[in-house]
Amino acid sequence: MNTCKNRCLVCEGESLEVLCRMASWYGIKMFHKVAICRDCGHIQAYPLFDEKEYSIVNRRFFGRKYLPDGQQNPDNSKKERKLNEQLSPYLREGLNILDIGAGEGWALDYFRKHDCRYFAIEAVARLSEAIRTRGGTVIGESLFDDVRGYEHFFDIVVFRAILEHMLSPSAALSRVRRFLHPDGLLYLSVPNAANFSIRKGFRTSYLRPVHISYFCEGNVLRLAHSAGFRAVRSQSSGAELSILLKRGSDKGLKNHNYYAQQKHFFRQQYRRAFVRDTFQIVRLYAARIRHRHIFADGLNEEKD
Ligand SMILES: [Zn+2]
Numbered sequence: 001m002n003t004c005k006n007r008c009l010v011c012e013g014e015s016l017e018v019l020c021r022m023a024s025w026y027g028i029k030m031f032h033k034v035a036i037c038r039d040c041g042h043i044q045a046y047p048l049f050d051e052k053e054y055s056i057v058n059r060r061f062f063g064r065k066y067l068p069d070g071q072q073n074p075d076n077s078k079k080e081r082k083l084n085e086q087l088s089p090y091l092r093e094g095l096n097i098l099d100i101g102a103g104e105g106w107a108l109d110y111f112r113k114h115d116c117r118y119f120a121i122e123a124v125a126r127l128s129e130a131i132r133t134r135g136g137t138v139i140g141e142s143l144f145d146d147v148r149g150y151e152h153f154f155d156i157v158v159f160r161a162i163l164e165h166m167l168s169p170s171a172a173l174s175r176v177r178r179f180l181h182p183d184g185l186l187y188l189s190v191p192n193a194a195n196f197s198i199r200k201g202f203r204t205s206y207l208r209p210v211h212i213s214y215f216c217e218g219n220v221l222r223l224a225h226s227a228g229f230r231a232v233r234s235q236s237s238g239a240e241l242s243i244l245l246k247r248g249s250d251k252g253l254k255n256h257n258y259y260a261q262q263k264h265f266f267r268q269q270y271r272r273a274f275v276r277d278t279f280q281i282v283r284l285y286a287a288r289i290r291h292r293h294i295f296a297d298g299l300n301e302e303k304d
Pocket residue numbers: 008009010011012013037038039040041042
């Protein structure tokens with residue numbers, strides 16, 4: 001497992017170069033650096049947070065994200081359409097599906113329509129209870145829980161919008177691999193760091209402390225390969241990378257260095273959003289001063 005806070009999460013190189021600072025309400029401090037690896041072009045939070053810092057960041061951010069009890073996010077049709085595009089050719093009756101980081105379990109109804117058996121891993125107790133109530137099986141709170149009996153059990157594992165949050169994405173993928181049946185399929189999706197919107201800001205919105213990694217397609221494939229996967233299909237159009245993987249190795253995969261193109265793209269987005277970001281940073285700074293009692297105790301728990 002990668003334990004060094006200043007080491008690249010993709011190639012494990014130690015030659016990281018600071019690109020800029022993000023500014024966020026949810027960070028331990030208002031600013032946190034983002035760096036690029038000179039050896040592979042991967043972009044990540046710098047330094048990496050430790051477990052305690054990151055759990056505080058997550059609690060601040062996700063504490064505001066989910067809707068109150070019993071309500072489902074009404075905007076699930078788009079996510080369901082994407083799931084259908086990727087997985088419909090592979091679905092058949094009786095498959096065991098694992099949805100990691102299932103959230104409110106919006107995918108449960110989709111898989112049930114296809115007569116598949118739905119299992120979930122979900123950390124938030126209220127959400128996992130809602131999944132159970134609707135007939136899903138929750139097997140754990142975390143990918144790293146001891147879930148004996150489910151090794152190599154699942155025909156399809158859904159791992160959407162999680163890998164970019166992992167302090168050790170390589171260990172996470174290795175763990176996912178253990179759940180997968182030898183012929184099983186992993187549906188991995190991450191935000192595309194080579195194509196994204198800065199409509200709400202670059203340093204103040206796109207870059208955010210809950211995201212540890214900013215993957216381009218080549219580097220997420222490299223990481224998956226090193227964790228024992230080969231790509232069946234990879235789509236990089238739009239702001240999301242959607243990748244279908246199977247266990248195995250991809251001998252044809254070459255490791256490129258995306259340093260120049262990723263640095264150029266991020267610097268370009270920095271300049272494009274400069275005025276908007278500066279305005280947001282001033283507002284954010286004033287808000288953090290106004291609410292300094294929340295942040296004054298540093299790593300201690302917030303008292304809402
Ligand atoms: Zn690297």
